[in-house]
Amino acid sequence: MIFATLGTQKFQFLRMLKMIDELVSDGTIEEPVVAQIGYTDYKTDNYKCLSIIPEQEFQKYVAEASVIITHSGSGALFSSIKQGKKIIAVARLKKYNEMVDDHQTELVKKLTSEGYIIDGTASLREAWNQLDSFTPRKYDFLNTIVEVISNWIDNDLI
Amino acid sequence: MMELKTLMAKYNSFVLTEKQNADADFSGFAKTKSMYNYMVMKHKKLRFLKALWDCNKYWHEVKPKYIISTGAAFSLPMYIVGKLHRSKLIYIETRAKVYTPTRTGKQVSKFCDKLIVQWPEMLEVYGSKAEYYGILA
Numbered sequence: 571m572i573f574a575t576l577g578t579q580k581f582q583f584l585r586m587l588k589m590i591d592e593l594v595s596d597g598t599i600e601e602p603v604v605a606q607i608g609y610t611d612y613k614t615d616n617y618k619c620l621s622i623i624p625e626q627e628f629q630k631y632v633a634e635a636s637v638i639i640t641h642s643g644s645g646a647l648f649s650s651i652k653q654g655k656k657i658i659a660v661a662r663l664k665k666y667n668e669m670v671d672d673h674q675t676e677l678v679k680k681l682t683s684e685g686y687i688i689d690g691t692a693s694l695r696e697a698w699n700q701l702d703s704f705t706p707r708k709y710d711f712l713n714t715i716v717e718v719i720s721n722w723i724d725n726d727l728i
Numbered sequence: 729m730m731e732l733k734t735l736m737a738k739y740n741s742f743v744l745t746e747k748q749n750a751d752a753d754f755s756g757f758a759k760t761k762s763m764y765n766y767m768v769m770k771h772k773k774l775r776f777l778k779a780l781w782d783c784n785k786y787w788h789e790v791k792p793k794y795i796i797s798t799g800a801a802f803s804l805p806m807y808i809v810g811k812l813h814r815s816k817l818i819y820i821e822t823r824a825k826v827y828t829p830t831r832t833g834k835q836v837s838k839f840c841d842k843l844i845v846q847w848p849e850m851l852e853v854y855g856s857k858a859e860y861y862g863i864l865a
Contacts, residue, residue, distance in 0.1 A: 644823050676827050715731075716864075720735060723794065
C-alpha cells in the first residue's frame, strides 16, 4: 500500500493528488493508494481518499505503507522517517496557492540533501523512478532539547 | 509541541493551543486551554490587541514561571505579556524552516531569554544568541 498525505492545512493541494492519479492511471504505481487529503476537494476512482484521520490511524497507515508520498509538513515527514520509510515529499508552493509562502521547500531541500527523503516537488514521476535505487537514511537526529531545558529549569539557569 | 510532553509530565504545565489543532492531545500531561480563533478577525491591529488582552488574562490565571513555544499564532503576544510580567521566555524556532527565520522568530529573538534553533544552519541566521541542541522529532 502507498500512503499519501496532505496534512490538515486549509489550502488546497490538488497538484500532488493529480500527479499520483497520473501514475496510477498509467500503471506506474501498481500498489493500492490510500490518501489523507484534509481540506482539499478531490474525487478519483483510482484510489481511496480520507479527509482527516485520528493520529493513531495516521501512524497505522504510515507503518503499513511501503512508500509515503507527503506534502512537506514536518509532522508527516519526521514520523515517516522515524518508521524508516521510503518517502517522497512534495512541497506546497505559493505560486499555486498551496500555502501562504514557500517555506515547505526548505525542509524538502534539507532532508533530501541529507539522504532521508526524495524530492518530488517538481515531478512525482521522476521521484518515483528513483525509488528502487533509494535507501533512506535511518533516523539519527540529535534530540537533546528537552534535556537541556530540563537542566535549565532544575538548576535555575535562566 | 508534542515532543515536549516529557517536560510537561515533569513540571506543573499548562498548554495554550489553537482551537483547530486536531493533533494536540496533552491530556494527562497538562491542563489544556484552546484560544479563540484569531484568524477570523480580518483587522490585524484589533486581532493583535485582542490576543494581547486574552494572553494577559490567561497569564494571570496561570502565572507561569517559564513560557515555551515553537512560534506562530498567538505566541508573540503571549511572549510580550510574559516579558512584562517577568516570566522566563524560552523560544524554540520551528523545525519546519531550515535556512530563513520566521516572522515570530525575528520578533521574539530580540527579547526572549533563551533562543533555541532546531537546525545548525539557523545558528548563522540568528547569530550568537541562538543555541542548538538537536531537533524535536
